[in-house]
Amino acid sequence: MPELPEVESVRRDLVRRRLRGATVVRVRGSGKPLRMNKPVPMAALGRAARGRRIVDVKRLGKYLMIELDGPASVLVHLGMTGNLLVVPRRTPWAPHTHVVFELDDGRDLRFVDPRRFGMVDTVARGREREHVALAGLGPDPIAEGIPASHLWDRARGKACKVKPFILDQRVVAGVGNIYASEVLWLARISPRRKAGRLGADDARAVSVAIDHVLRFAIDNGGTTLRDFVDAGGEPGENGEYLLVYGRDGHPCPRCRTKIRRQVDQGRATYFCPTCQKR
DNA sequence: ATCACGACCTGGAGGC
DNA sequence: TGCCTCCAGGTCGTGA
Numbered sequence: 340m341p342e343l344p345e346v347e348s349v350r351r352d353l354v355r356r357r358l359r360g361a362t363v364v365r366v367r368g369s370g371k372p373l374r375m376n377k378p379v380p381m382a383a384l385g386r387a388a389r390g391r392r393i394v395d396v397k398r399l400g401k402y403l404m405i406e407l408d409g410p411a412s413v414l415v416h417l418g419m420t421g422n423l424l425v426v427p428r429r430t431p432w433a434p435h436t437h438v439v440f441e442l443d444d445g446r447d448l449r450f451v452d453p454r455r456f457g458m459v460d461t462v463a464r465g466r467e468r469e470h471v472a473l474a475g476l477g478p479d480p481i482a483e484g485i486p487a488s489h490l491w492d493r494a495r496g497k498a499c500k501v502k503p504f505i506l507d508q509r510v511v512a513g514v515g516n517i518y519a520s521e522v523l524w525l526a527r528i529s530p531r532r533k534a535g536r537l538g539a540d541d542a543r544a545v546s547v548a549i550d551h552v553l554r555f556a557i558d559n560g561g562t563t564l565r566d567f568v569d570a571g572g573e574p575g576e577n578g579e580y581l582l583v584y585g586r587d588g589h590p591c592p593r594c595r596t597k598i599r600r601q602v603d604q605g606r607a608t609y610f611c612p613t614c615q616k617r
Numbered sequence: 618a619t620c621a622c623g624a625c626c627t628g629g630a631g632g633c
Numbered sequence: 634t635g636c637c638t639c640c641a642g643g644t645c646g647t648g649a
């Protein structure tokens with residue numbers, strides 16, 4: 340579900356729903372572990388958040404940071420099926436509700452995640468990049484941009500194929516499986532290419548395509564295949580505009596050749612065998 | 618070190 | 634109806 344555009348859509352929606360300014364009065368949890376079967380650090384979350392006002396919601400790659408007016412912030416990753424919802428406190432907990440921040444205005448901020456691949460943790464405010472989950476992340480394509488020179492540098496000598504390369508969060512923070520296919524199609528680069536064989540022109544095309552694809556998806560509120568909704572429970576509209584992802588057998592929007600599906604490192608890739616020749 | 622692969626977990630879709 | 638298999642937006646640990 341949640342790649343950069345979906346996480347950014349959640350971030351914007353949290354801000355729009357006036358999460359900023361609310362004070363956390365209590366933190367509750369399901370007791371179930373999340374990513375890597377690790378327990379949610381409820382005690383640390385309580386210490387960090389209780390009595391603290393939410394001052395901002397920031398994003399780095401696929402991570403959200405709920406900034407509090409104290410020494411620590413709350414770090415959230417949505418995994419595959421995670422959602423952050425703002426609901427009235429009287430709303431019954433949905434199945435798979437794992438962390439709940441009760442706010443002083445009568446609402447809850449709830450982390451719901453059926454598959455429990457997500458993560459909720461505390462992070463030192465102002466030193467977010469020192470958190471183990473964020474330390475290795477590459478630049479954020481929206482906040483910082485991805486210069487072609489950066490891609491070119493990082494691709495040099497790489498034996499892996501180009502799609503796993505742009506999925507590597509240490510290279511670009513935020514591209515996931517849907518948008519990787521879209522980016523390669525837009526850049527006309529074959530997913531069969533080795534990352535190390537990208538030329539300067541190719542790196543430039545990928546850089547431009549990442550920017551374009553992600554911004555377009557953000558403008559559409561992200562892509563909902565199944566689970567993704569924003570903080571108000573609304574799905575994203577970008578699925579209607581996907582050009583190749585999930586469209587095997589459909590004509591390529593550029594050349595009408597049938598879109599093909601292949602599997603790279605266990606993940607589906609969709610591409611046009613005719614116009615992705617680079 | 619790099620890379621490919623399976624594991625982690627739940628639920629929905631489709632075949633029989 | 635039910636049971637089975639396959640598939641899913643992400644990451645992490647393992648072993649070649």
